[in-house]
Amino acid sequence: MHERLLNDELRLFRDTFRDWLKREVTPHYEKWEHDGGCPREIYRKAGEQGFLLLNQPSTFGGLDLDFRFSAVLIEEIALAGANGLAFWLHSDIIAPYVEHFGNDAQKKFWLPKMASGESIAAIAMSEPGTGSDLQAMQMTAVREGDDWVLNGTKTFISNGINSDVVIVAAKTPAETAAKAPATAKLKYTPLTLFIVEKSRKGLSVGRKLEKMGLKAQDTAELFFSDCRVPNANVLGEVGQGFLYLTKSLGRERLCMAIHSIAAARYALALTLDYIDSRHAFGKKISEFQNTRFKLADIASEIEVTQAFLDQCVLDLNENRDLTMNAAVAKLKATEVLSRVTDECLQLFGGWGYMAEYPISRAYADARVWRIFGGTSEIMREIIARKVLE
Numbered sequence: 384m385h386e387r388l389l390n391d392e393l394r395l396f397r398d399t400f401r402d403w404l405k406r407e408v409t410p411h412y413e414k415w416e417h418d419g420g421c422p423r424e425i426y427r428k429a430g431e432q433g434f435l436l437l438n439q440p441s442t443f444g445g446l447d448l449d450f451r452f453s454a455v456l457i458e459e460i461a462l463a464g465a466n467g468l469a470f471w472l473h474s475d476i477i478a479p480y481v482e483h484f485g486n487d488a489q490k491k492f493w494l495p496k497m498a499s500g501e502s503i504a505a506i507a508m509s510e511p512g513t514g515s516d517l518q519a520m521q522m523t524a525v526r527e528g529d530d531w532v533l534n535g536t537k538t539f540i541s542n543g544i545n546s547d548v549v550i551v552a553a554k555t556p557a558e559t560a561a562k563a564p565a566t567a568k569l570k571y572t573p574l575t576l577f578i579v580e581k582s583r584k585g586l587s588v589g590r591k592l593e594k595m596g597l598k599a600q601d602t603a604e605l606f607f608s609d610c611r612v613p614n615a616n617v618l619g620e621v622g623q624g625f626l627y628l629t630k631s632l633g634r635e636r637l638c639m640a641i642h643s644i645a646a647a648r649y650a651l652a653l654t655l656d657y658i659d660s661r662h663a664f665g666k667k668i669s670e671f672q673n674t675r676f677k678l679a680d681i682a683s684e685i686e687v688t689q690a691f692l693d694q695c696v697l698d699l700n701e702n703r704d705l706t707m708n709a710a711v712a713k714l715k716a717t718e719v720l721s722r723v724t725d726e727c728l729q730l731f732g733g734w735g736y737m738a739e740y741p742i743s744r745a746y747a748d749a750r751v752w753r754i755f756g757g758t759s760e761i762m763r764e765i766i767a768r769k770v771l772e
């Protein structure tokens with residue numbers, strides 16, 4: 384967020400969290416990348432310091448803070464180059480599902496555990512055969528007495544290994560579908576969300592997926608084979624899952640956009656250091672006109688996008704509808720990040736391609752932001768739909 388939007392409280396929070404990252408994350412991050420995931424205890428440590436579930440009510444273990452604090456936290460993680468630390472997913476995507484759609488018993492049980500870091504959360508929508516087209520989901524949930532029986536496979540699940548609890552989307556019988564308003568362009572699919580403990584019989588975790596980037600984030604497959612879940616674990620109402628997902632995706636996309644622009648700033652900072660010390664043809668790399676113009680383009684893209692994101696952060700704080708603007712924010716910010724990391728890596732020459740240089744990691748980490756949480760193409764579809772309304 385632009386410095387001028389911060390007050391003393393936000394600055395203090397930022398500095399405290401930044402120091403914590405320097406102590407607890409940066410020294411270990413390379414090892415976590417090597418291990419293919421962060422240790423579970425980092426969530427406990429963050430919980431102890433009050434860095435999880437910032438926006439949730441204190442009655443459920445949260446901190447009653449507004450979304451600007453989340454934005455600052457997300458930015459600091461990206462500015463530290465710790466892209467695999469998915470606190471935003473746990474606190475800003477999954478906790479709001481429980482907070483907004485869960486009943487009191489579910490909130491009382493899960494939110495305090497998530498705030499303390501005792502329980503780590505994941506969300507499972509994507510399947511091997513479908514990610515963008517959620518209506519084509521194959522996973523089913525069938526009612527049997529007081530239980531639902533879940534069958535199917537989820538894949539690409541972030542926190543798939545470390546999590547204790549997963550919000551799972553599954554198809555329920557056709558008659559459970561939420562009724563779409565007459566003006567809706569899409570028919571609603573009968574999806575239902577379930578809170579599923581990882582310890583449930585019939586749920587097994589598949590392999591940890593090898594990724595080109597975000598290596599410190601564990602991503603896995605989940606298999607459900609006659610996994611029985613009590614009716615009390617239905618999140619919200621049966622058949623309303625598609626509505627809940629579409630309502631929540633705006634916030635998710637904004638978080639990703641915020642991360643992306645801060646990650647672009649991180650790549651720029653790495654580059655500024657390098658080009659000032661590297662020489663060619665008797666000059667610093669920073670002195671070539673090409674370098675200066677590239678930096679000007681990069682800075683312009685970052686600043687213009689930042690201004691839009693800041694407005695979105697304030698809009699979210701005021702509960703304004705973000706459907707269109709969050710899609711714009713994600714599309715723009717993630718594409719800026721891709722361009723910026725590519726241009727920055729180029730300024731490193733061959734060293735940029737070497738894994739020992741953090742810019743190569745920044746480049747590899749950047750690629751996924753245009754894909755997950757809705758691809759750039761899906762963002763364009765959402766925006767086009769609004770434009771054509």
Ligand SMILES: Cc1cc2nc3c(=O)[nH]c(=O)nc-3n(C[C@H](O)[C@H](O)[C@H](O)COP(=O)(O)OP(=O)(O)OC[C@H]3O[C@@H](n4cnc5c(N)ncnc54)[C@H](O)[C@@H]3O)c2cc1C
Pocket residue numbers: 505506507508509512513514515516538539540541542594597602751754755756757758759760761764
């Ligand atoms: C590292 C990582 C972590 C992830 N974490 C999670 C997670 O925690 N939980 C979860 O549920 N999912 C997660 N995902 C899945 C992610 O959200 C999906 O990969 C993404 O939504 C795209 O779906 P897909 O991979 O099935 O691609 P597809 O839907 O098969 O798309 C393939 C291509 O077709 C394009 N396309 C599809 N539909 C259209 C259209 N209508 N118009 C134009 N082009 C179109 C896409 O843009 C894309 O280029 C993760 C993915 C990754 C890579």
